Structure formats: structure tokens, C-alpha cells
Amino acid sequence: MSPHEAVVAVDIGGTTTKSALVGVDGRILATDVRATEHGEAAQRAVSAATATQASRARTLGARVVGAGVVSPGIIDEASGVVRYASNLGWRGVSLRDLLTTVLDAPVGVGHDARSAGIAEGVFGAVRGQASYVHVSIGTGIAASLVVAGRAVSGHEGGAGELGHTPVHPGGEPCPCGQRGCLEVYASGAGLARRYEQRTGTARTAAQVAARLEEDRAAGEVWSEGARALALGLATCTQLLDPQTIVIAGGLAQAGDLLLAPVRAGLAELLRWREAPTLVVTTLGTDAARLGAALVAMQAAGLADRAAAWDLGATGVPAGAGAAGG
Ligand SMILES: [Zn+2]
Structure with missing residues (x-):
């Protein structure tokens, strides 16, 4: 039928x-x-x-x-x-x-x-929630900022460019022309690039994640990325007060390898309020x-x-x- x-x-x-x-x-x-x-x-x-x-x-x-x-x-x-x-x-x-x-x-x-991000709220990890932030981490980093059940699009449709918010003033250059952008440190491409810079060996972010135990450079690049992400998410938290932050995109597959240090970083940065719940996508x-x-x-x-x-x-x-x- x-x-x-x-x-x-x-x-x-x-x-x-x-x-x-x-x-x-x-x-x-x-x-x-x-x-x-x-x-x-x-x-x-x-x-x-x-x-x-x-x-x-x-x-x-x-x-x-x-x-x-x-x-x-x-x-x-x-x-x-x-x-x-x-x-x-x-x-x-x-x-x-x-x-x-x-x-x-x-x-x-x-x-x-x-x-x-909207699909995640209708079907996925934040089903039924009205205030949450959905962060897709792949080659770049983009966020869906959901407030009162609607994804904020902004004046010209440019809202949610979390990847290009500065996390290190005067930091490493970003292809966008700015310096110190979050995605320079915490995107899949950023992690891979920084690992290669340090070691001379090309590896994907997933390969870097698999080497955290035995490879010091991998551990450093990863924890610097997690720290940068925690900074970006702390800013989102203070601006929007989300109930939950969902991590999606390719890097979500790292699961607790990523979530645990980001959670710790968020808790450390947010002193006078509780951090939102941090989860990975279910979609x-x-x-x-x-x-x-x-x-x-x-x-x-x-x-x-x-x-x-x-x-x-x-x-x-x-x-x-x-x-x-
Ligand atoms: Zn940028």
C-alpha cells in the first residue's frame, strides 16, 4: 500500500x-x-x-x-x-x-x-525541551540556539556561528580572517591541523581521539580543544540559560572522551550556577x-x-x- x-x-x-x-x-x-x-x-x-x-x-x-x-x-x-x-x-x-x-x-x-537542532528537539536527545543549544562539530562548528521552542536565526540569518566566536584573544588564525576562533581549536579539522602542526604526522580527529592514552601530543591537542569548547559553551550558557547542550556532528562519536573533559571544564568555568546537562545526539x-x-x-x-x-x-x-x- x-x-x-x-x-x-x-x-x-x-x-x-x-x-x-x-x-x-x-x-x-x-x-x-x-x-x-x-x-x-x-x-x-x-x-x-x-x-x-x-x-x-x-x-x-x-x-x-x-x-x-x-x-x-x-x-x-x-x-x-x-x-x-x-x-x-x-x-x-x-x-x-x-x-x-x-x-x-x-x-x-x-x-x-x-x-x-529542531529535529533533535522533536525526535532526539532533547525531545520536548524548549530551551537548548545543539552544537554540530564536524569540519567546522555551528550551533542551533533554541529559545522558547524556536531556533534563533538573527537579523540576517547568521545566528549560531559559535565556531567563529573568539576563545583566545589574538590566538591562531582562522580561515574566516579572525584570530582565536573556537573552531580553530575544537573542530574536527582544527584538531587534525593542530596535531599535524605539533607532530608532522597527518591524522584525523577520530585517530587523534584513539591515541589519547599513549600519545602526549594527542592528549594535549585534545584537552586544549575540550577546554576551548567548554569556554564557548560557558558563553552560550550565560547568554541563553539552556536546559541541555547537545553535541552532534562527527566529533560526537568520541562520546565520553569528549564529553567528560568538556563537562569538567564547564563546571570549573561556571562558578555561581549549575552547568546545563551535556549529552550527545541520538539522531x-x-x-x-x-x-x-x-x-x-x-x-x-x-x-x-x-x-x-x-x-x-x-x-x-x-x-x-x-x-x-
Ligand atoms: Zn573564524
């Missing part, structure tokens, strides 16, 4: 663009993964992924009632425009206009990290695509229905990876 209605969810990542056709009951009906391109080729790839899902919907006898696309960069969610995305080479790209030429349905546009790498599905359901006017999705029963996270192209 096929559902009558479905939405298209597209997650434009740094290396791959993932899309899915999702029934309005939360079941994943089809998925597609393709390499993320640059410039106009990236726009064509997003259109093609959307068209592919629309054509699958027709094959399944389903009607597409909405689409959601999430992107990195500075996103104006209200107008559906990517103001600036350096990795994609985009400036002023209207994703909404682009996708409405492919689909006869309402299109929502979201920021990838903010949408992932894994599917958070952004779930976020895109939520944006799509919202565009379709079905946000309440999405909130009732039972991921355990419908297998959205598992199905997303296993359903294949």
Missing part, C-alpha cells in the same frame, strides 16, 4: 547532497545521494535530486504536498534565499524559486544546523535530513503531523541509510 501524500526532503551537505521522499506518516519511501557540486552545478544537482523524488512519487502513486531543503551558509528562511554559502559558491540563490520550477508544491528553506548523521523533512512538513502545513512521527516504528533514521537509491 502506498501513501497518498509525501514530501521531498533535501539536505545539501559539504560533500554530499542527500534527498528523500518521505510519506506524511514519516515512512521513508526513497532516498538518493549525490556529490555536492559548486556554483550553478550545485543548483542543478539540487533541482535534479528534487525532480528524481517527484518522479518516484508519481511511480508510487503519491502526491507531493511539500518540499524542504536545508543548506549551510547564511540562510534567509522567510524568503527562501541562501544569502551566502562559501562552500557552495552561492550568493543570493533563491532555493525556493529554484524548486518551485520543479515541483508544484510549497517549498520551505532552512539552515542545516538550525534544522538539525546521528540523519539529523539534517530529518530537519529537512520537518521543514517540508511545515511548508505543507503538516507540522503537527510530523511531530507525531514515531521514528522507532517508521524507521526513519535506519531507513534513510538502508533504503538505497
